[in-house]
Amino acid sequence: MKAGTRTRAAWTVLAGSLLLVGLAGAQIAFSRLNLAGKQVESIQLYGAEYASQSALSGLLTVARDGGLVRVTGLGHTLLLPIDEDQQRATTTFNTVQLDTRRLNARAATLVNGNLYLPLDTLASGLGAQYQKGDFRVPSPALLSVSSRAGRDSDRLVLDLSRDVDIIDEQRGDRVVITLRGLSGDARRYTTRGAFVPSAEVTRTGSDLTLTIPVNASSGYRVFKVVRPGNVRVVVDAGPGVTRRSPQLLERVTRPLIVLDPMKVSGVGRDVTLEVARRSAELLSKAGWQVRVTRDSAAALPREQALQLTRQSDVYLGLDLGRFPGSPRGGVTVYEQTGRSATQIVNALRTGTPAPYGGLVVAGTGSTRRLSELLRGELKGGGVTARQETTSRLLTLGEAPQAALLLELGWSSNAKDLANLTVDDRLQVMAVAVARSVATYLTARANNNANISAQGAAQ
Amino acid sequence: MNALRRLMSLFNVVAAALLVAAFLALQAVQKPPEAPTPPQLQLAERTPLKVKVYFTDPQVQTLKPETRTVQVTQTNARMVAQAALNIWAQGPFDRALLGVVPARTAAPKVYLRGQHFFVDLPAEYANLRYGSSGERMLACTITRTLLEERGQDVTFLLAGQNVDSLGHIDLREPFTRQDCADQ
Numbered sequence: 001m002k003a004g005t006r007t008r009a010a011w012t013v014l015a016g017s018l019l020l021v022g023l024a025g026a027q028i029a030f031s032r033l034n035l036a037g038k039q040v041e042s043i044q045l046y047g048a049e050y051a052s053q054s055a056l057s058g059l060l061t062v063a064r065d066g067g068l069v070r071v072t073g074l075g076h077t078l079l080l081p082i083d084e085d086q087q088r089a090t091t092t093f094n095t096v097q098l099d100t101r102r103l104n105a106r107a108a109t110l111v112n113g114n115l116y117l118p119l120d121t122l123a124s125g126l127g128a129q130y131q132k133g134d135f136r137v138p139s140p141a142l143l144s145v146s147s148r149a150g151r152d153s154d155r156l157v158l159d160l161s162r163d164v165d166i167i168d169e170q171r172g173d174r175v176v177i178t179l180r181g182l183s184g185d186a187r188r189y190t191t192r193g194a195f196v197p198s199a200e201v202t203r204t205g206s207d208l209t210l211t212i213p214v215n216a217s218s219g220y221r222v223f224k225v226v227r228p229g230n231v232r233v234v235v236d237a238g239p240g241v242t243r244r245s246p247q248l249l250e251r252v253t254r255p256l257i258v259l260d261p262m263k264v265s266g267v268g269r270d271v272t273l274e275v276a277r278r279s280a281e282l283l284s285k286a287g288w289q290v291r292v293t294r295d296s297a298a299a300l301p302r303e304q305a306l307q308l309t310r311q312s313d314v315y316l317g318l319d320l321g322r323f324p325g326s327p328r329g330g331v332t333v334y335e336q337t338g339r340s341a342t343q344i345v346n347a348l349r350t351g352t353p354a355p356y357g358g359l360v361v362a363g364t365g366s367t368r369r370l371s372e373l374l375r376g377e378l379k380g381g382g383v384t385a386r387q388e389t390t391s392r393l394l395t396l397g398e399a400p401q402a403a404l405l406l407e408l409g410w411s412s413n414a415k416d417l418a419n420l421t422v423d424d425r426l427q428v429m430a431v432a433v434a435r436s437v438a439t440y441l442t443a444r445a446n447n448n449a450n451i452s453a454q455g456a457a458q
Numbered sequence: 459m460n461a462l463r464r465l466m467s468l469f470n471v472v473a474a475a476l477l478v479a480a481f482l483a484l485q486a487v488q489k490p491p492e493a494p495t496p497p498q499l500q501l502a503e504r505t506p507l508k509v510k511v512y513f514t515d516p517q518v519q520t521l522k523p524e525t526r527t528v529q530v531t532q533t534n535a536r537m538v539a540q541a542a543l544n545i546w547a548q549g550p551f552d553r554a555l556l557g558v559v560p561a562r563t564a565a566p567k568v569y570l571r572g573q574h575f576f577v578d579l580p581a582e583y584a585n586l587r588y589g590s591s592g593e594r595m596l597a598c599t600i601t602r603t604l605l606e607e608r609g610q611d612v613t614f615l616l617a618g619q620n621v622d623s624l625g626h627i628d629l630r631e632p633f634t635r636q637d638c639a640d641q
Contacts (some may be wrong), residue, residue: 262626263589302622319626323518323592334590339635341628359546367486392597392637393590394628404589 024377027087028111035059036128036137043116046090048106049132050116059137060122064115069108071122074137075226078125080117083107090118098125099226107126128160128230140164142184142208143230145199147191152240154193158233165231168222168353172446177210177222177235177420195238199403212237219243248359252445253315257283257437260293260305260395263321267411270296271420272318278430279437286438308399310342312371313444314437315399316372320420321410329413331378331385331429333371334395334405337364345400366402366444373436374404381428402440406433500576502531509542510606512599513555516592521602521640522555534589536570542603543568545578556597559586566600573610574632581617585625590626597627598638 033042040055060073071078079097083089089109106118123130128137138161148155164182190200219241225232261272280290293305348361378385409416510523528541547565549557569576601612612630
């Protein structure tokens with residue numbers, strides 16, 4: 001009996017030991033990872049730390065393509081094979097590609113059908129700092145700026161701690177390169193180059209902006225060199241670089257001004273047309289391209305007028321206020337708020353700014369600038385104008401660029417009607433319209449003009 | 459006896475029966491029909507309901523609400539909306555406010571489909587010829603009145619037809635509360 005009890009106890013101890021050995025031998029353990037400042041889950045697989053595709057998705061783009069996984073981010077592209085043998089995946093049996101380098105390193109694998117990636121391989125490819133439980137990527141910073149003078153072009157090199165988005169635009173006689181989310185000192189650099197004598201780094205919100213002058217015969221190009229530890233942004237400018245300005249830039253040299261005088265019956269003189277006609281004459285004499293949507297005899301059909309509005313660089317509606325029983329009077333400048341009827345206008349106004357996007361669709365700031373200029377000019381002529389916002393006006397909603405409605409007065413207000421019979425007052429309004437539009441468009445051209453077309457503009 | 463038998467022949471009996479049946483049928487069809495009983499008149503109960511109706515300030519800048527009581531026989535949303543628009547067309551009690559359409563102008567008809575109101579403006583609204591502020595006020599006072607309690611948007615029709623505009627305001631898309639937010 002005693003022997004039997006002893007035997008049973010021995011078997012129990014053996015089973016327990018086997019269970020403990022099994023548990024100890026399990027090669028997957030869950031752990032926590034600090035991934036670029038964010039706490040995520042990771043696993044320990046045969047001594048190597050892996051993170052799941054979903055955990056990495058906040059920092060990197062991970063796409064599975066058959067037996068390969070493509071990891072992109074921080075300016076790097078990594079190709080890792082997926083080895084379904086978990087133990088083998090954690091060895092250097094497989095070949096991975098980190099940008100242009102091929103080397104033997106840990107590969108991706110599947111755990112319970114989910115894709116997991118080795119953190120040390122990722123750190124090596126992305127230039128990140130890694131130790132178990134801590135995966136750090138450098139914060140984006142401008143490390144240094146250097147230059148090299150060439151025979152037919154000069155080169156500026158910006159060393160960054162890691163890759164950032166870059167937007168380059170040519171604005172008049174300078175090139176503006178925006179480096180998104182980059183930290184660094186704002187300062188001015190001088191070079192020994194003949195074509196890029198200086199460069200200025202300034203801070204714009206959370207971005208850094210590099211501005212370099214370019215002359216009429218120079219072109220420029222911007223490209224990145226991504227290396228394991230850092231990223232270089234290279235800017236070449238000079239006559240040796242082919243000019244590649246978008247055709248869109250030429251639009252600023254010949255903008256279209258649309259004046260839309262509304263027909264108001266029952267007030268005697270057609271004051272909206274009178275002001276539009278005089279403004280158009282002044283602007284045309286100064287060389288601007290102006291279209292008026294009607295004359296005293298005929299008006300453009302609504303669809304044609306709307307088409308002109310959609311093509312306009314400046315749209316200005318002229319109207320008289322009318323409402324039964326209202327004592328309201330005075331001059332009002334209306335700015336449209338809210339969504340536009342056109343999808344592209346909404347997308348460009350509310351989305352991330354695109355290079356040269358301002359030439360396709362102007363932001364609400366342009367309308368505000370034009371409104372301020374117009375009210376300033378009116379005030380200079382002795383006419384005080386109120387500023388108001390409105391919404392859902394058909395014509396203003398169709399205009400992709402700066403657009404305003406100028407209410408010259410109220411037809412239900414006797415004082416306004418008397419004022420509008422005074423020729424001098426109409427002339428003041430016409431001059432204010434012409435001068436504000438010309439000032440606005442000149443400033444816009446100075447900011448955006450294609451320097452090759454400057455002669456045409458002048 | 460023979461004469462009686464000849465008189466009571468089968469043919470004579472059947473003919474006499476048919477004659478009697480025909481007479482009875484004639485009587486039946488010539489009988490005047492019974493007058494139908496008229497349906498009993500039931501008076502619908504009118505329920506007073508408070509609604510917020512929007513008008514404009516004299517400067518045609520701000521939407522101003524006025525709480526009014528409407529008498530409705532059925533408290534479904536469409537009937538309440540129609541009653542509110544009838545009040546809207548009649549104009550405000552408050553002399554500090556302005557009605558949006560001239561007195562005795564017909565009220566628009568309103569329909570409700572799910573969360574969407576459809577307002578059919580009478581053809582005479584095309585001749586109001588307001589300025590942009592006035593036209594916006596027309597659309598927005600209706601929109602805010604209808605969407606005060608329920609609904610998502612208001613689509614405007616003119617005389618039963620879709621229109622782009624009355625002159626200034628874009629009527630191609632439905633109006634929402636955001637379109638008519640206080641400026």
